[in-house]
Amino acid sequence: MSDVSWPLWEVFVRARRGLSHTHVGSLRAPDAAMALRNARDLYTRRQEGVSIWVVPAAGITASSPDEKDAFFEPAADKVYRHPTFYQVPDGVAHL
């Protein structure tokens, strides 16, 4: 077989030390080592990163945007998770 379809990989790049890896795009490659090399050539030609992760797209479990409301609803009514929820009496310092 001359045209074996290569798996899809998602590419994450850390732009600088101290920042988290961010999704930059995807690519096709036969294995992880080649995916890393291709990711370097494709997404960091201008020193856009100091570190790359490649993740097989098939290994990612995604929450579908279709289910958006219900899936993220539990967080909606818990405003007490934010510091702004609380009233701070006048004159309190360092809180």
Added chain:
Amino acid sequence: MGHNCKIDGVEGVQVFRGVVLQVLAWGWCGCNTYLVYGNDFPGPDGGLLGEVEAAEAALRDAAERGLAGAAGRQGADEATLRDYFTAVIEADQKIEPRDWMPEAYRKTLIRQIAQHAHSEIIGMQPEGNWITRAPSLKRKAILLAKVQDEAGHGLYLYAAAETLGVSRDELVQMLLEGRQKYSSIFNYPTLTWADVGAIGWLVDGAAIVNQVPLCRCSYGPYARAMIRICKEESFHQRQGYEILHTLSHGTPAQKAMAQDAIDRWWYPSLAMFGPPDTASTHSEQSMAWKIKRFSNDELRQRFVDMCVQQAEILGLTLPDPDLRWNEQRQAYDYTQPDYDELMRVIKGDGPCNRQRIEHRRRAHREGAWVREAAAAYAAKDRVRQEAAA
């Protein structure tokens, strides 16, 4: 996160190899992403790159606004889904891969993104033709980096198209079999070194004018790919302009060579914006979907208006005796390109159509053993890892 650390380690070992060329190409300009990106070829409205950045900011803003009463739920009927789709587009938000979308929207995007990707891939050939004959090591390194960028653009775009449910292999096959088109401009030959300059200045220049509005396209993956591409394109245009500037300030023979290149590339570049608005078929729907934001003629005019002053500084002439400023329109009047020629070239009858597609087929064929070897190695490695586990 032991797994992640391992990936970091592997990456560290592999990174240095490809850097050599880039240091060659960028050594004199600071080697810094911000410097490379942050300094654009000036356009009429404060710089095209400024517009790319504005599009990027708008993308972030729109994402933050959110849509009140999101109703894209599973199980909703088609009318509800369609209303939601329309609302997202009207709010200048992005449609994302797993959102519901009309079939025609999906098909239009697949066709447009695929043709765009094919153009980047075929577009490597005219300039690739001069890599071995570039006049200096510096020019050669720059041209290599430029052509490599075009390969990258093709791959970003294939990846964007794949999010719409078509595979890259299918798209590659359609190009090889001539079932999908690429930009007609790449069917013209590069006869002299000055053509490399003219392509960078005019062809990449026209591409940028075409592509900057696509940074605001309603389909998220396409818009994001275009933002990345446009940032890289400005280097392409500048390096071309610099080649022409050097030639036009060289010997009379060099200047004549530069003029000849512009004479040949000017009208085909104008034709890159497509048929005139009066003859353009599927513009209206694309406008409504916010895939397209300006008409062919609007973009063409914008390109002409930018080029006039740039040609003056080169000391070269645009080959149009009727080119003149129109005070009333606040724009240049110019001669239209030959649209019959454009149609002939699109239909396959340009100077290099056969050569371009045959070259691509051969490259694909001759690369087959590499793809096979890589797949065989990956399979062997998998077995080995399973045995060790």
